[in-house]
Amino acid sequence: MATPFEKRRRRSLFLTLVLPAFAGAAALSLWAVTKTQVYAYAPSSLPAPAELGDREVRLAGLVQEGTLSISEDDLVVFTVTDGAASVPVTFEGILPALVAENEGIIAQGRLQPEGIFRAETVLARHDENYEAPEVTKALQEAAEKNADL
Incomplete structure (x- = not known):
């Protein structure tokens, strides 16, 4: 069974290794985001x-x-x-x-x-309402036919 001193030592070793690595990864991520923003x-x-x-x-x-x-x-x-x-x-x-x-x-x-x-x-840039050129042409022709009637 580990003594309280050994537990404290393992915990402090863990914190001295993990916290700087985590802080470094967070700083690197923030730097990358600021450099790629347009x-x-x-x-x-x-x-x-x-x-x-x-x-x-x-x-x-x-x-x-x-x-x-x-x-x-x-x-x-x-x-x-x-x-x-x-x-x-x-x-x-x-x-x-x-x-x-x-x-x-x-x-x-x-x-x-x-x-x-x-x-x-x-x-x-265009609106999100895409319409194929063939459809546009067909609609225009239909409108012209109806206008002639």
């Missing part, structure tokens, strides 16, 4: 480049009409607006098919010191 901003709430530093963020809004241009080498330039403010965006790559002027967009990247948002990823 904040989303509208153009009017986007902080200044100096405030963001080199942190990656998301920019959400509408592609401003008349600003979408795609060069032959897949350099895409457009402006994202929320009605109150606008931010110029550059992106190298192929845009998703749903990206169009006056449509919702989410761009993930970094705000450059000159105020241009350099996107690494571009996503098209």
